[in-house]
Amino acid sequence: MKHRERNLFITACTLPALILFAVFALYPFGKAFVMAFYDWSGLSEHARYIGLNNFKTLWQDDIVWKALVNNLFLLLVVPVLTMGASMLFAALLTQRKIKGKKLYRTVFFFPNVLSIVVISVLWSFVYHPTFGILNSFLELIGLESWTRAWLGDSSTVLWAIAFPMIWQSIGYYMIIYIAAIEGVPTDMYEAASIDGASAFRQFRSLTFPLIWNVVRVTIVFFLIGVFNGSFAFIKVMTNAGPNHGSEVLMTYMYSQAFNNGNFGYAMAIGVFMLLITVGLALISEKLTERDSVEY
Template sequence: MISLKKLMPKKQRTRNNIAIALSLIPALCLYTLFVIYPTFDVFKTSLFQWSGLSPTKTFVGFDNFIRLFNDPKFWLALKNTLFLLVVCTIITMFLSLFFAAALTQTKLKEKNFYRVLFFFPNVLSIVVIGVLFSNIYEPNTGILNSLLRGIGLDNLAKPWLGSGSTVLWAIAIAMVWQAVGYYMVMYMAGMDGISPELYEAADIDGAGKATQFFKITIPMIWSIIRVTMVFFITSTLNMSFLFVNVMTDGGPNSQSEVLLTYMYRQAFTNSNFGYAMAIAVIIFVIAFTLAIISNLLTKNKGA
């Protein structure tokens, strides 16, 4: 079959290509100005000792990175960040897929209601959600401890955000609650596009719901799952900063500090902008590396 493009006169094709290029130039200029240039500037600034306000910058080479790798608070923040990345990704993906399958492959009359209910947390501000869960976890008047005391489990009541052993789990639960509905809707959009005939044929062959889920549903929406894996990484990095700032401010004793909050503290509290940019470079490398690993590990898995 001959494409319409080949039938088009050469001059017309040239004019169309020029028009497309001219249309892309404004977007490319804005992307360069607000994304590419700041990214390169971060790498450059990480090589300097700079307060962020002073006009004087002192070139120190890789001293900021050497200092960083000898900083125990950096390693603690890195460990906390990786914990949230792993825990939030696994739990959010599992719950999102489960609820999406339950709402698309069952005959619930209240499907639309549950879609709105699960997606509702995404309408709320992160600050609102952080304050809400802070009140839930409040040691004396919070709903969680009040419920535990009400059913006679007083020994389980504790300062959830004030204990190093529970603070990260408490933050992770809030982050999962906020994210599940968003990814559920994405998975439901993919599942709605699967032909019902595939499930009917599987029913005839005697395949159960679990078998249909892993043999039909997952492979058919695998491309969406691959994309959301990258979303999980970037959103968890960004959301951890907001949730930690609102709920704990890095406490208790920096036990909930994550890389972005540590970077922010170095830049705007300690006026150590060059050191903060070194942390930003590490965050960029981690996010980029995890995204590549995720794509490589999930490549063709759904085929």
């Protein structure tokens, strides 16, 4: 009796989450791989197995390569700049002598709670050619020649999208890094100051190696965040324009599926995108590998 109650309880608690997860997450995930090998126009019943043909098309599709380059640009620029800035702020805001630390933390983190749509609309205003503050600011300081339609110019559009992404996530990583830095035992710093190490030296040779593991974990977060996040930013700000100038694999997959009805081809792009993400995660794992320091 006791045993039956226990089993019943375990089943009743585990199954709802498991069924939901299996049906709405695992099944579509697996299905996506299968679909990549079919010629499928979406809602019709007819799906024809065509082997690797979708991938052959993909290989010869110029837009895929353009999108990949754009993707890689964002995957490089956004994490590097965000990490640099958030690490700098975290280092500054854990110094003892800075006033108003809490206020800075609160303010810098705020963009992170805003919806990506809100941020995208907001920055579209900032970049707006007629009433945007960016162009007006440049005119104000005498740099008229720099003004342009930031989102309409294919040479600046990716930077114009990268910046709001960075603006949003700096606070998030800053908070994570601050917690990591504060987790370093203070007596280690005391020893270092006695040895006469400057603040900068202390950070470089003491703090940074000690929080390296946290930094590594955040790299994987970045990869996923940029893949998922860039889609919403681009969709609202430029809709992949001008002339595919801000096309990334995700937006291309989306338009192939929902605008052109090429569901099979869309999933081939999706699989390609996933392979690249996993590949990058493994590469960054390898590159950042060094003996972790314990304390």
